[in-house]
Amino acid sequence: xxxxxxxxxxxxxxxxxxxxxxxxxxxxxxxxxxxxxxxxxxxxxxxxxxxxxxxxxxxxxxxxxxxxxxxxxxxxxxxxxxxxxxxxxxxxxxxxxxxxxxxxxxxxxxxxxxxxxxxxxxxxxxxxxxxxxxxxxxxxxxxxxxxxxxxxxxxxxxxxxxxxxxxxxxxxxxxxxxxxxxxxxxxxxxxxxxxxxxxxxxxxxxxxxxxxxxxxxxxxxxxxxxxxxxxxxxxxxxxxxxxxxxxxxxxxxxxxxxxxxxxxxxxxxxxxxxxxxxxxxxxxxxxxxxxxxxxxxxxxxxxxxxxxxxxxxxxxxxxxxxxxxxxxxx
Amino acid sequence: xxxxxxxxxxxxxxxxxxxxxxxxxxxxxxxxxxxxxxxxxxxxxxxxxxxxxxxxxxxxxxxxxxxxxxxxxxxxxxxxxxxxxxxxxxxxxx
Ligand SMILES: [Fe+2]
Ligand SMILES: [Fe+2]
Numbered sequence: 001x002x003x004x005x006x007x008x009x010x011x012x013x014x015x016x017x018x019x020x021x022x023x024x025x026x027x028x029x030x031x032x033x034x035x036x037x038x039x040x041x042x043x044x045x046x047x048x049x050x051x052x053x054x055x056x057x058x059x060x061x062x063x064x065x066x067x068x069x070x071x072x073x074x075x076x077x078x079x080x081x082x083x084x085x086x087x088x089x090x091x092x093x094x095x096x097x098x099x100x101x102x103x104x105x106x107x108x109x110x111x112x113x114x115x116x117x118x119x120x121x122x123x124x125x126x127x128x129x130x131x132x133x134x135x136x137x138x139x140x141x142x143x144x145x146x147x148x149x150x151x152x153x154x155x156x157x158x159x160x161x162x163x164x165x166x167x168x169x170x171x172x173x174x175x176x177x178x179x180x181x182x183x184x185x186x187x188x189x190x191x192x193x194x195x196x197x198x199x200x201x202x203x204x205x206x207x208x209x210x211x212x213x214x215x216x217x218x219x220x221x222x223x224x225x226x227x228x229x230x231x232x233x234x235x236x237x238x239x240x241x242x243x244x245x246x247x248x249x250x251x252x253x254x255x256x257x258x259x260x261x262x263x264x265x266x267x268x269x270x271x272x273x274x275x276x277x278x279x280x281x282x283x284x285x286x287x288x289x290x291x292x293x294x295x296x297x298x299x300x301x302x303x304x305x306x307x308x309x310x311x312x313x314x315x316x317x318x319x320x321x322x323x324x325x326x327x328x329x330x
Numbered sequence: 331x332x333x334x335x336x337x338x339x340x341x342x343x344x345x346x347x348x349x350x351x352x353x354x355x356x357x358x359x360x361x362x363x364x365x366x367x368x369x370x371x372x373x374x375x376x377x378x379x380x381x382x383x384x385x386x387x388x389x390x391x392x393x394x395x396x397x398x399x400x401x402x403x404x405x406x407x408x409x410x411x412x413x414x415x416x417x418x419x420x421x422x423x424x
Contacts, residue, residue, distance in 0.1 A: 040394050086374075093371045100355040103337070109357060110334045169354070173375075312359075316333060319360035 010045035058098035128291030141181015
């Protein structure tokens with residue numbers, strides 16, 4: 001999940017008798033599965049929560065380009081390089097769709113960018129882990145994009161129109177991401193002993209961080225009933241994590257690799273795997289800024305923003321000059 | 331003056347001769363670069379054969395509160411639909 005621990009604004013779900021007429025009509029609209037559009041009336045807390053959630057999601061798409069960008073110049077073949085480049089380029093597009101959706105709520109693109117750069121807004125914990133070998137490109141596509149898909153598919157039905165439409169576009173593009181990742185894993189798992197060892201190593205390092213993507217267990221999670229009532233959160237963290245584990249374990253077996261969770265076990269009764277939770281203290285430390293790559297990621301984004309400033313300014317100055325010249329001629 | 335590039339809305343006509351359809355937005359300094367950005371972001375998989383970009387500030391939009399006055403009058407004019415008229419099958423295709 002690209003939005004983790006998004007704090008829901010407000011004081012929790014109100015009883016109908018405590019709602020204003022506007023709030024009642026708003027909730028009824030959501031309950032009828034109608035979309036909320038930018039100019040419609042909405043509670044301030046709904047707006048504030050969505051800005052946090054969509055903003056964090058957008059930041060994750062953008063920062064998520066860094067661990068893969070790391071391997072663009074070192075891809076093993078020209079074809080692999082072209083594929084990875086196309087995938088990373090898609091992620092830039094995903095960031096754009098989401099920033100655009102977020103801007104319809106009344107926050108500007110520059111404000112969002114600045115909140116990422118100064119650490120006021122977060123991005124997914126997963127991108128604070130390094131990508132150490134080529135097999136990581138396989139494991140990231142397969143596991144990280146796979147976990148993102150789990151979360152994004154239900155969000156296509158979210159109540160906020162622009163967010164829902166962004167999710168529809170994103171979901172169309174994501175399955176290529178997961179499949180190209182799994183194709184790398186298949187190749188490496190069937191390769192030389194060294195290649196297979198690299199594939200296993202990538203899986204070992206990324207398994208638990210991928211499970212963390214869904215956010216803390218329901219038991220530890222911040223109160224999310226309000227977000228569910230608003231339909232900006234559709235499933236609980238544990239539901240999505242369980243679905244992800246159930247889908248992924250057979251894929252590990254298909255590759256002939258070993259699940260890093262030594263206690264993974266099929267539970268006939270619940271029709272799913274029993275799995276070990278990730279180390280939540282590690283998760284909270286990464287969120288706080290103490291993961292292996294937090295400083296690098298933020299430094300890279302800050303440098304890109306700073307070094308690109310003269311280009312942004314020059315293009316705008318040129319456009320204004322051209323417009324002024326046209327006005328004089330007319 | 332803010333140095334944020336203006337917002338543009340992007341419309342694309344797909345392969346099959348349908349009208350241009352709104353697909354999303356982007357920021358760009360001018361129309362020319364908006365067009366290039368739209369090509370890069372919204373037509374990476376052959377989604378279109380034609381692009382329109384319009385600066386968002388130039389779009390006039392109806393307000394949610396106008397919904398009643400604008401659209402309700404059509405509700406009572408059921409005779410605008412072909413199914414309103416009972417024509418016997420014997421009259422042939424129509
Ligand atoms: Fe993405
Ligand atoms: Fe992706």
